[in-house]
Amino acid sequence: MQALKMIVDAEKILQERFKEFEAVAYSNQIKVLESFRKYRVRENCFAPTSGYGYGDMGRDTLEEIYADIFRSEDALVRGQIVSGTHAIAACLFGLLRPGDELLSLTGTPYDTLANIIGIGASPPNGCLIERGIDYREASLTKNGQVDLEQIASAVTSSTKMVLIQRSRGYSLRQSLNVEQIKNIIDTVKQVNQQAIVMVDNCYGEFTGTSEPIEAGADIIAGSLIKNPGGGLALSGGYAAGKKELIEAVASHITAPGLGKELGSSLASIRGFYQGLFMAPHTVLQALKGSALISYLFEQYNYEVYPRWNENRGDIVQIIKLNSPENVLKFCQVIQEFSPVDSDVLLEYADMPGYTDQIVMAAGTFVQGSSIELSCDAPLRAPYCVFLQGGLTYEHVRYVAKHLLEKFIFAE
Numbered sequence: 520m521q522a523l524k525m526i527v528d529a530e531k532i533l534q535e536r537f538k539e540f541e542a543v544a545y546s547n548q549i550k551v552l553e554s555f556r557k558y559r560v561r562e563n564c565f566a567p568t569s570g571y572g573y574g575d576m577g578r579d580t581l582e583e584i585y586a587d588i589f590r591s592e593d594a595l596v597r598g599q600i601v602s603g604t605h606a607i608a609a610c611l612f613g614l615l616r617p618g619d620e621l622l623s624l625t626g627t628p629y630d631t632l633a634n635i636i637g638i639g640a641s642p643p644n645g646c647l648i649e650r651g652i653d654y655r656e657a658s659l660t661k662n663g664q665v666d667l668e669q670i671a672s673a674v675t676s677s678t679k680m681v682l683i684q685r686s687r688g689y690s691l692r693q694s695l696n697v698e699q700i701k702n703i704i705d706t707v708k709q710v711n712q713q714a715i716v717m718v719d720n721c722y723g724e725f726t727g728t729s730e731p732i733e734a735g736a737d738i739i740a741g742s743l744i745k746n747p748g749g750g751l752a753l754s755g756g757y758a759a760g761k762k763e764l765i766e767a768v769a770s771h772i773t774a775p776g777l778g779k780e781l782g783s784s785l786a787s788i789r790g791f792y793q794g795l796f797m798a799p800h801t802v803l804q805a806l807k808g809s810a811l812i813s814y815l816f817e818q819y820n821y822e823v824y825p826r827w828n829e830n831r832g833d834i835v836q837i838i839k840l841n842s843p844e845n846v847l848k849f850c851q852v853i854q855e856f857s858p859v860d861s862d863v864l865l866e867y868a869d870m871p872g873y874t875d876q877i878v879m880a881a882g883t884f885v886q887g888s889s890i891e892l893s894c895d896a897p898l899r900a901p902y903c904v905f906l907q908g909g910l911t912y913e914h915v916r917y918v919a920k921h922l923l924e925k926f927i928f929a930e
């Protein structure tokens with residue numbers, strides 16, 4: 520029981536860190552609950568609707584609650600948004616017009632977004648660049664940090680929109696907390712007050728006590744099968760921000776003139792509510808699990824990002840494993856100790872929207888849900904795994920034991 524003893528010892532060190540995470544979760548739980556009270560959520564909010572979905576009270580109330588929690592003027596929260604990528608794409612396509620300039624402030628965006636923009640190896644039809652949108656990037660510093668000086672000189676008066684990615688994506692740069700996002704936004708606004716500031720908020724929700732709108736972002740977007748769905752949302756995405764921006768995004772998702780008024784809730788709305796209610800706690804489970812695995816692997820001289828006691832703006836944990844075989848082995852342990860598909864054998868494969876082959880361990884109740892314990896990696900150097908989620912800390916703890924046995928205590 521060498522591995523379990525390692526974990527018990529680790530938890531003694533991690534105690535204070537866990538308390539910090541718990542304080543954040545408590546604050547967010549209150550925020551969410553008070554919002555549910557303010558908008559008087561009732562059983563009939565959970566009733567499915569059909570057809571056009573005119574006057575869908577459950578949907579409209581949920582959107583008011585999202586706007587309230589994110590401190591934004593308005594929000595769009597829909598099961599019809601098929602993923603986080605779709606939510607972000609809807610913001611970009613809804614807000615940018617030919618001739619406009621989009622500037623990424625956090626280096627090259629997440630793989631699926633690179634496709635939307637049209638900077639991947641084989642840009643798909645209909646990408647932003649093909650539609651006449653100019654795209655530029657402010658690069659990161661040599662050691663992969665956001666470069667405020669670069670940003671100040673990259674933003675110009677003709678920049679229509681800037682994109683800030685909060686989470687690291689498949690890169691080793693730091694995730695950004697809301698304070699760091701505020702520094703970036705202040706820098707942008709000093710040069711160009713008018714630029715629309717968009718934050719890709721994927722994996723960041725509820726990891727701190729405030730959200731990017733409070734730091735000055737104009738619009739944020741994310742996935743409901745990540746943090747804010749709390750593991751109970753069956754699909755969906757959201758955008759929150761200024762009223763006129765959300766209206767433009769809704770017009771893109773439905774049609775100009777239809778906007779937010781249409782879109783029935785089908786049967787998924789109860790999970791959206793209950794998942795949001797659970798989300799602060801679920802994110803806590805994920806944060807504790809990530810910190811545990813980070814600490815354990817660091818003890819055995821693996822490079823980990825972030826370290827257990829470092830600032831975290833998302834739930835993602837990176838462990839650098841140095842070879843495709845190790846990555847596959849790591850992911851296989853996650854898969855093998857999952858509640859669903861535990862007997863599946865993983866391999867690298869092509870995935871829609873990704874340039875490199877990907878391996879994904881996701882023995883999840885909701886397909887591809889990465890607020891559930893999951894682990895993925897692109898087939899490229901430096902061969903890192905990107906681990907995230909965990910509906911219960913106990914699950915992650917048990918998996919950590921098996922990871923130790925496979926990687927550390929195996930001869």
Ligand SMILES: *Cc1c(COP(=O)(O)O)cnc(C)c1O
Nearest residue numbers: 602603604629686688719721742
């Ligand atoms: C997950 C993620 C997205 C969206 O991915 P989907 O799988 O489409 O939900 C976008 N940006 C970042 C940084 C992400 O982590």
